[in-house]
Amino acid sequence: MPSDRLLSVLTCPLCPAGLHRTGGALRCAGRHTFDIARHGYVSLLTGHRRAPSADSAEMVRSRAAFLGAGHYDPLARTLAGLATELAPPDATVLDAGAGTGHYLAAVLDALPRALGLGLDSSVPALRAAARAHARAEAAGWDVWQPWPVRTGCADLVLNVFAPRNGPEFHRVLTPSGALLVVTPTARHLRELRASTGLLAVDPGKEERLRRTLAEHFRHERAETLEYPMSLTAGEVTGLVTMSPAARHVDPAALRGRVAQWAAPVRVTASFVVSVYRPRRGPDRRPRAA
Template structure:
């Protein structure tokens, strides 16, 4: 199964020892055992998922929206910055769409998707045959070996600079995608969606300062012609699903405006 491809990246969330396959479970040398779900993912969270974890409806909406190619420019931009990687991790990976897209351009690489939602991890487990999927909380600590990642992806997801620095080897790349002020402006205005945090890019750079060096940045803009169903999926696949908002009743032209920021883990 795809999880086997990523075993070399994983660490026991209890004692940090390496994990190996033991039948239908993952097992460390200290005897900590974690059952592999029938769908192929494994829960290494050690507790119930938080209230803001993606629901089944959110995961399905994201799969439909991303599967339709509406955010393909993000996939292409990520691919353009990854060269000869062997171990790629995506945190807050959701359905694993972006990691799977990057793996398609890196035939010798293996991937690991992490997400705090068991339902998202279940979907990601089927996203690519060289990608494992685990349930984990970026804030609480990632069940990943120190220095294991050649490339780390973080697309519209929470960031933990300390953990990111720990799991990235020296010289590895961190690719972060964040929304710019104009992202989904028409949908936000029409439907009363959540706003975008001010000065987001500067805050990102400050938060990673010291652990990573900024080496490149690209603004990516495109326009999407969305029917009402696609607008509904766009709203339902993210945090807006937990908040009151208007309903999509007609097609809508929506501008996408995101920033790809590339950082490198310094070589000491």
């Protein structure tokens, strides 16, 4: 159930006015109404605003199992450590493309009085994100669209392997806030690419990211995190099927192929974690009544 503090962050995506709770829904002064799902999240997606694609239930199950096994815990710990440097203990943290809420939960553990809001367009992901942490809330939204969130409400924005909407990142952050972005390097999962259908990572991805965000943000620093993972055949299959590659890979064929490999399978995890600060400028248009 959305908290009162969350309601001070969200706005109606149609007006936009503030939202209040009425029964099992959120409603604005213009009587636009959004149901609160029994799983605890609220979907603000309506009509033409629906996201064209979202993670499937199978992708979310695979991701929850893989992350739950701890394989990306070093990344979660890195984000948590940076959060304590960049945000106050009572921060408002927004996670754009939150997925299951795994990384948002790690950050909230590190910030003892913080509130987190995860935005995602996948219903199965939202169900997981809504229960990821006692101080985490989840809302259904396409992060490519203007967000139903008040201007300047966030101390920290997380963006982990998710779409990057630079203008909205900038608008919702306080002037002293920070944006944390995680991208894979060209070495990430390199041992699996040729044989599993995983998409290659463009070596110029990080530089392109900086150019994309440069209008609204200054790049403060970046940390590279790389370590080996030892995976079972089932975990390799889960790693592939939790990714966008799942949309064009035959799961049965993948399982058969991976089952023939000698275990454990050695795989490289390799990420860049970048810190950005908002530039001062005119892109702080109001979004609240």
